[in-house]
Amino acid sequence: MIKFTLNGRTVETDAPATARLLDLLRDEFELIGTKEGCGEGECGACSVFVNNLLQNSCLIPIGSIAGADIQTIEGIIETEQFKILDESYSIAGGVQCGYCIPGMIMASAALLSENPHPSEAEIREGISGNLCRCTGYNMIVEAINLAAKKGDGL
Amino acid sequence: MNLKDISTSVPKKDHKGKVSGQLPYISDVKVENMVYGVLYRSPIAYGKIISIQLPNLPDGYEAVGAEHIPGPNYVKIIKEDQPIFANEWVNYIGEPILMLTGKDLDILYSLLNEVKVEFEEHQAIYTLDEAIKQKSVSLVLASYEFGESLENISAIEQGAHQIIEEEYDTGYQEHVYLEPQGMLAVYKDDEIVVQGSMQCLYYIKNALLSALACGDDEVRVVQSPTGGGFGGKEDYPSMMACHVAVAARAVKKSVMLVFDRSEDMLVTTKRHPAKLKYRTALDKEGNILSMYVDIFLDGGANVGLSSVVLQRALLNSAGVYKIPHFHAKGYVLKTNTVPNGAFRGFGAPQSFAGIESHIGHLSKLAKIDPLAYKRKYLVKQGDPTITKGKFRDPILVEEMIEDVLNVSEYKKKKEDFQRLNQQNQRYKKGIGTSLFLHGCGFTGSGERDHIKAKVKLVKSKDDQVSLKISNSDMGQGILTTLCKIVAKELNLPFEDILYPYPDTKEVPDSGPTVASRTTMIVGKLLERAAKKLKNQWQTGVEQEVVEHYVHREMIPWDEKTFTGDAYPAYSWGVNIVEVEVDTLTGNLKLEKVYGNYEVGKVIDERIMKGQIDGGLAQGLAYGYLEKMTSKQGRIQQKSISDYGPPTSLDIVSIESKVFDNPYADGPYGAKGAGELTLIGGAPAVQAAIEDALHTSFQQIPITPEVIIESLWMKEGEEG
Ligand code: FES
Ligand code: FES
Numbered sequence: 001m002i003k004f005t006l007n008g009r010t011v012e013t014d015a016p017a018t019a020r021l022l023d024l025l026r027d028e029f030e031l032i033g034t035k036e037g038c039g040e041g042e043c044g045a046c047s048v049f050v051n052n053l054l055q056n057s058c059l060i061p062i063g064s065i066a067g068a069d070i071q072t073i074e075g076i077i078e079t080e081q082f083k084i085l086d087e088s089y090s091i092a093g094g095v096q097c098g099y100c101i102p103g104m105i106m107a108s109a110a111l112l113s114e115n116p117h118p119s120e121a122e123i124r125e126g127i128s129g130n131l132c133r134c135t136g137y138n139m140i141v142e143a144i145n146l147a148a149k150k151g152d153g154l
Numbered sequence: 155m156n157l158k159d160i161s162t163s164v165p166k167k168d169h170k171g172k173v174s175g176q177l178p179y180i181s182d183v184k185v186e187n188m189v190y191g192v193l194y195r196s197p198i199a200y201g202k203i204i205s206i207q208l209p210n211l212p213d214g215y216e217a218v219g220a221e222h223i224p225g226p227n228y229v230k231i232i233k234e235d236q237p238i239f240a241n242e243w244v245n246y247i248g249e250p251i252l253m254l255t256g257k258d259l260d261i262l263y264s265l266l267n268e269v270k271v272e273f274e275e276h277q278a279i280y281t282l283d284e285a286i287k288q289k290s291v292s293l294v295l296a297s298y299e300f301g302e303s304l305e306n307i308s309a310i311e312q313g314a315h316q317i318i319e320e321e322y323d324t325g326y327q328e329h330v331y332l333e334p335q336g337m338l339a340v341y342k343d344d345e346i347v348v349q350g351s352m353q354c355l356y357y358i359k360n361a362l363l364s365a366l367a368c369g370d371d372e373v374r375v376v377q378s379p380t381g382g383g384f385g386g387k388e389d390y391p392s393m394m395a396c397h398v399a400v401a402a403r404a405v406k407k408s409v410m411l412v413f414d415r416s417e418d419m420l421v422t423t424k425r426h427p428a429k430l431k432y433r434t435a436l437d438k439e440g441n442i443l444s445m446y447v448d449i450f451l452d453g454g455a456n457v458g459l460s461s462v463v464l465q466r467a468l469l470n471s472a473g474v475y476k477i478p479h480f481h482a483k484g485y486v487l488k489t490n491t492v493p494n495g496a497f498r499g500f501g502a503p504q505s506f507a508g509i510e511s512h513i514g515h516l517s518k519l520a521k522i523d524p525l526a527y528k529r530k531y532l533v534k535q536g537d538p539t540i541t542k543g544k545f546r547d548p549i550l551v552e553e554m555i556e557d558v559l560n561v562s563e564y565k566k567k568k569e570d571f572q573r574l575n576q577q578n579q580r581y582k583k584g585i586g587t588s589l590f591l592h593g594c595g596f597t598g599s600g601e602r603d604h605i606k607a608k609v610k611l612v613k614s615k616d617d618q619v620s621l622k623i624s625n626s627d628m629g630q631g632i633l634t635t636l637c638k639i640v641a642k643e644l645n646l647p648f649e650d651i652l653y654p655y656p657d658t659k660e661v662p663d664s665g666p667t668v669a670s671r672t673t674m675i676v677g678k679l680l681e682r683a684a685k686k687l688k689n690q691w692q693t694g695v696e697q698e699v700v701e702h703y704v705h706r707e708m709i710p711w712d713e714k715t716f717t718g719d720a721y722p723a724y725s726w727g728v729n730i731v732e733v734e735v736d737t738l739t740g741n742l743k744l745e746k747v748y749g750n751y752e753v754g755k756v757i758d759e760r761i762m763k764g765q766i767d768g769g770l771a772q773g774l775a776y777g778y779l780e781k782m783t784s785k786q787g788r789i790q791q792k793s794i795s796d797y798g799p800p801t802s803l804d805i806v807s808i809e810s811k812v813f814d815n816p817y818a819d820g821p822y823g824a825k826g827a828g829e830l831t832l833i834g835g836a837p838a839v840q841a842a843i844e845d846a847l848h849t850s851f852q853q854i855p856i857t858p859e860v861i862i863e864s865l866w867m868k869e870g871e872e873g
Contacts (some may be wrong), residue, residue, distance in 0.1 A: 098379065
């Protein structure tokens with residue numbers, strides 16, 4: 001039995017310690033916002049926060065998260081930061097097929113929390129672990145830039 | 155909706171669901187009584203199946219194969235050459251032979267390891283070069299030839315000052331849509347509902363009607379939110395749909411088939427590798443007298459859509475140029491490799507990479523700036539096309555070139571870079587251009603003879619209007635743009651126009667979501683339907699209108715002689731790319747990218763910009779970054795990082811502009827845009843690298859290894 005915090009609630013699971021956090025989130029907790037794009041840590045579609053750090057949940061065996069604080073996109077939807085990102089992505093046109101987007105939002109949030117006013121280069125670096133095949137990134141970079149201006153430190 | 159200009163952007167219809175991650179893609183769906191399917195695939199490239207031995211299957215686990223297919227055993231696309239489950243011959247590594255179904259994926263994968271199939275192996279053909287060398291008609295899956303008579307061409311060549319021959323190779327390109335392919339067949343007693351990630355609902359429905367040999371009301375196809383397509387979800391989903399539907403029928407349960415990334419990369423269709431040969435006669439000044447082009451496409455193991463891809467490759471073989479005395483010939487050849495299929499641009503990216511490269515090289519011989527040389531041959535309004543059709547609409551390319559030259563300071567940079575490069579031994583800068591077009595819609599009379607699109611608008615009692623069409627939003631934004639067209643026409647709030655994910659039970663066949671046809675063709679039909687509805691509008695009453703495709707009469711297309719108007723209209727583009735090459739490592743850095751486009755009229759500026767940036771990123775990467783190879787019939791790159799699509803660090807901001815040139819048969823003047831944006835990337839990158847290094851390349855992608863090798867060769871030549 002592994003116990004951890006998921007989006008602010010204490011939860012437990014019987015799943016084997018080698019199970020991937022990604023599968024646990026999607027299958028057992030029905031949190032579909034965390035997507036699988038590669039299963040190998042190369043695309044960032046499965047990004048979550050583990051103790052406030054951006055991680056690829058496809059690479060995390062749940063045995064390693066006992067006692068940890070896990071947050072998924074569902075867990076940040078109510079935050080002010082998400083609302084600003086949501087609006088900025090809309091204005092900048094950063095969303096096409098949408099499959100990379102929850103992961104991108106997580107990466108954007110992680111970046112802005114750490115560095116509220118990133119330069120363009122820092123934004124590109126911050127999302128470089130998140131693959132997007134549709135947008136060519138520029139409108140996502142613009143969205144994060146906009147969010148940084150609007151959020152002003154959020 | 156009271157937009158002064160249709161181009162003004164509005165928030166996208168599907169924004170909320172996507173940004174929150176709560177819009178369910180197919181892999182997010184679970185239904186009652188659902189099992190998974192996994193496929194046993196051929197481990198050999200070519201051979202005969204002698205016997206199949208299954209392991210003991212635990213309770214609830216079943217095997218499904220060719221014997222379970224009620225109809226004929228092939229995936230209905232164009233020709234009947236792709237079995238649903240191969241049961242006699244296998245023609246490529248990865249070809250599906252049977253499916254195992256059951257609740258637990260881990261158990262399924264271990265059972266898969268225990269399946270034993272005995273083969274009689276035969277000598278396979280692994281590469282396009284081998285297939286060309288064989289010169290065997292049995293390998294020709296399709297071929298076309300057209301243009302001026304060969305006697306004329308050879309007479310001109312005999313009188314020419316010089317004949318230049320070049321051979322150019324392009325590689326695979328993999329779609330890497332971020333959502334891997336997935337398909338679910340929901341089993342009901344009287345109906346199978348197939349839902350999944352797809353571009354073409356009726357292609358799938360027709361394939362299912364054939365495979366299940368059933369009545370029209372016994373199958374239904376529903377599109378799920380689709381995480382990118384780029385052509386990769388045009389033909390391949392038909393096969394997956396047959397797999398899950400046949401299995402669902404056989405095991406009487408709902409069956410889900412979802413690929414992981416490596417399976418998706420190893421077995422799904424890709425952009426055709428190509429070889430393009432040019433033979434051009436020149437006069438003393440380097441002017442073109444005649445040109446002869448040969449195109450070979452690697453079709454892979456079956457023809458699929460390859461014949462149509464070849465048509466588009468050939469139709470674009472002269473680029474945007476009016477070449478005096480032109481002749482072209484093309485083949486799709488069979489190899490025992492994964493079948494190749496549709497990919498954004500559909501044959502045109504190979505042709506443009508080739509012709510832009512060749513013309514660029516001719517300009518060097520003539521000692522004229524490449525762009526100046528290209529402009530001498532630019533087609534003009536009223537000019538004939540290479541198939542004796544006509545460019546009837548105004549062409550703005552000259553204006554677009556002038557503009558981008560100014561914006562990019564092309565001339566100044568050319569000189570600056572020359573100077574800088576002399577001072578800097580290691581890092582070399584270069585600037586290059588590409589000119590391109592894209593024929594909008596289906597080739598020839600396809601829309602009239604095959605597709606016969608039909609659209610429907612349904613108005614509810616509360617005066618909301620729903621779009622009933624079979625087209626898929628796969629990220630390109632038609633949920634928004636098509637609703638905008640209808641909203642503006644009916645002068646209703648954007649929110650009152652609905653576009654539910656299409657379901658063949660509800661929507662007529664408005665054609666597949668391919669060929670940059672959706673906005674122009676389907677959009678126009680919707681515009682007309684909306685006009686009609688407006689005329690008969692009755693508040694508070696349910697109403698329905700239907701519109702059918704009407705063909706614009708042109709010079710009739712004849713596929714046999716390859717003559718006539720191949721397309722009703724063309725979209726145009728100009729790219730300029732600046733690069734810096736590290737001559738020590740061969741690494742390339744994009745520095746600046748510019749694009750000017752003409753797509754008739756933009757339906758939504760922001761969405762268009764998304765198409766420009768995303769398409770160009772794919773096109774640029776096709777030229778220097780993305781490399782996929784196959785060895786002994788096996789694809790060598792099975793992960794994203796093995797293959798290397800661009801990350802945010804590879805791409806730079808793109809300065810783009812779109813020119814208005816409304817087209818009478820498009821909604822508000824709009825033409826196609828989605829594919830155009832990819833085409834100019836690779837040739838402009840190549841031209842920029844050549845400018846930086848003063849070398850010529852005969853292939854894409856131009857990877858660091860290719861660059862280093864060419865520098866060694868150059869050093870060797872210069873002694
Ligand atoms: S699915 Fe985890 S990084 Fe791609
Ligand atoms: S929007 Fe499609 S992958 Fe990013």
